[in-house]
Amino acid sequence: MKPVRVRFAPSPTGALHIGGVRTAIYNYLLAKQTNGTMILRIEDTDQTRFVPGAEEYILKALEWVGIKIDEGVGVGGPHAPYRQSERKSIYHQYAQQLLADGNAYYAFDTEDELEAMRNRLKAAGSSNQQYSATTRMMMDNSLTLPESEVQRKLESGHPYVIRLKVPDSEEIHLHDLIRGEVNVHTSQIDDKVLMKSDGMPTYHLANVVDDYLMQITHVIRGEEWLPSAPLHVLLYRFLGWEKQMPQFAHLPLLLKPDGNGKLSKRDADKAGFPLFPLNWIDPTSGELSKGFRESGYLPDALLNFLAFLGWNPGTEQEIFSLQELTAAFSVDRIGKAGARFDIHKAQWFNQQYLKNKSNEALAAYLLAALPPGATCTPNKAEKICGLLKDRVTFTHDFALQAQFFFEAPTAYDQHVVSKRWNDDAIKVLTAYSHALSSLTGLTAEVAKTTLENVTATLGIGTGKILQALRVAISGAASGPDLMVSMEILGAPEVAARINRALSTLPKV
RNA sequence: GGUCCGUUCGUCUAGGGGUUAGGACACCAGAUUUUCAUUCUGGUAACACGGGUUCGAUUCCCGUACGGACUACCA
Structure with missing residues (x-):
């Protein structure tokens, strides 16, 4: 396939939704696969919805997930600027062209007049209350007004x-890479506003002009754009760019986990999972939205999970690195139906990725979340992570489960104590603590044989007292392998902890 | 309401005119494990409905139902 030029074009109205991340991923995969170019364009033509910090968030979020931008906001490129608010004069120029060719017109109607028109049509029983070929001649515009008045x-x-x-x-035909032929009659399309009264273009004009100018070859975007795609086709035609029109691929939506409808922040909050890649604090309300990163997810796991929501390689392999995804990806294997978001699957991916990471890489997560006052060498952190990696789902689980390595227990599991803290246990532990105190180095192997020697001489089954030891x-009551745990703790610490339990716990 | 898009286990999905409809997550059971987790083995579970076309339809066609998107001087 020839190198493509694709763009991801979010608007800076808040945190980047996980659905947007998936759209970005698909664009990116196609770009990398064809040795093409991934462009980031910021669609900030609605000044009223501008949210400070949103653009920075988008940049950071994409970077965290592992999507590198080749061209666009943040990196620049031959078609700069890549922020639509900085391209106003360009859109103005093409709007004038449309006007001159008779494909567009000025309209002066006020909001009230538009409202009145809709109500009139509604009252008359019309199924379609749009500003269109059937209504435009009744409105206040350059088609109905004398030129002098205009x-x-x-x-x-x-x-x-x-x-x-x-x-x-007229019937507008559109070929969508995912849905095939889509036909829409122009009677269903309204006379869309191209330039707003504040001098900014609407999405429709800006998007077509920019995609053309930036030589975009494939438009991969959400399904919510499908109904207006025929309108865009019309624009390409009127602007004389029909031959250069990009190919369209409208992605199925991400649906809420239960019931119906598209995934929203409310659903995520309700089910207790994040909806954004990174934490986001709304600048006006101050409200915090949890990010996947802060919730303990790995970026490559999230990427893998998201890529599989609506696409699959047709094989039974599920774990894919970014490189593997790039090689395996293809637009025609993207499904048509909306995909329900199931956080369980995301957790499973995360677990798989955690398990496959090196102890060294994992150690960073543990080191970053040590209990206050605790110190830990990188070497020890790696050992702990190696011990724990089969038992964790989230990055923060390391610190959680490793806590006892840094803090001696202050409380003991009551259930185990009442069941297992008996005379046998006390006998064995007393002797074991004693044996340990004469040891210099402690390995898991030595810890085990030493314990077995003690139980053998006392004639007590090892299995009977292990819970008490733990x-x-x-x-x-539960945790990672005890012998290895003791090795990491070291003989003096283990002995001290046993002695302390011996002196604080009541005999049963 | 109108237009457009969609519909295979609870979820993500493979498949495709004749299959025991496959996999994964989740769930359940068993095995392993000093515990919990991991791991392993097994199990429950799906072609929305109605008409065609056909020797045969889950697969193709048409309807219906259901769901979704869109229907702004938002993207």
Whole structure:
């Protein structure tokens, strides 16, 4: 396949939703696979929805997930600027062209007039209350007003918008890479506003102009754009760019985990899982939205999980590195139906990735979340992670489960104590602690043989007292391999903990 | 309401005119394990419905139902 030029074009209205991340991933995979270019364009034409910090968030989030931008906001490139608010004059120029060719017109209608028109049509029983071929001649625009009046209004600074003059009776054909042929009759398309009264373009104009100018070959975006895609086709035609029109691929939506509808922040909060890659604090409300990163997810696991929501390679392999995904990806294996978001699967991916990471890489997560005052050498951290890696689901589980390595237990599991803290246990542990105190180095092997020697001489089964030993050392009823745990703790610490349990725990 | 898009186990999905409809997650059971977890083995569980076409339809066609998106001077 020839190198593609694809773009990811979010608007900076808040944190980047996980669905947006998936869209970015698919774009990126196609770009990398074809040795093409991944472009980041910021669609900030709605000044009223601008949220400070959102753009930085988008950049950081993509970086964390592992998506590198080749061209665009943050890196620059031959088609700069890549922020639409900085390209106003460009859109203006093409709007003028459409006007000159009779494919667009000025409209002066106020909001009230538009409202009145819709109500009138509704009352008349019309199924379609749009500003369109059937209604435009009844409105206040350059098609109905004498030219002198139009000029007067424009010169006097009267607010206006520029609308597309959609042909009244025509079938628009569109080939979508995922859905095949899609046909829409122009009677269903309204005379969309192209330029707003504040001088900014709407998405429709800006998107088409930029995609053309930036030589985009494939538009991969969410399904919510499918209904307006025919409108975009019309724009390409009117602008004379039909031959350069990119290929479209409209992605299925991400659905809420239960019930129906598209995934929203409310659902995520309700089910207790994140919806954004990184933590996000809304600048106006101060409300915190949890990120996948802060919730203990690995970026490559999230990427893998997301890539599989709506796409699959057709084989039974599920764990894919970014490189493998790049090689295996293909647009025609993207499904058509919406995918329900199941956080269990994400957790499973995370667990798999955690297990496959090197102890060295994992140690960083443990070191970053040590209990206050605790110190730990990198070497020890790696050992602990190696011991724990089969038992964790999230990155923060390391610190959680490793806590007893850094803090002696302050409480003991009551259930184990009442069941296992008996005379036999006390006898064995007393002797074991004694044996340990004469040892210099302690390996898991030595810890084990030493214990077996003690139980053998006392004639007590080792298995009978292991739970008591564990509770003395960690306070908990369950945990990682005891012998290795003792090796990491060291003989003096183990002996001290046993002695302390011996002196604090009541005899049964 | 209108337009467009969609519908295989609870979930993500493979498949495709004749299959025991496959895998994964989740769930359940068993095995292993000093515990919990891991791991292993096994199990429950799906072609929305109705008409065609056909020797045969889950697969193709048409309807219906259900779901979703869109229907802004938001993207």
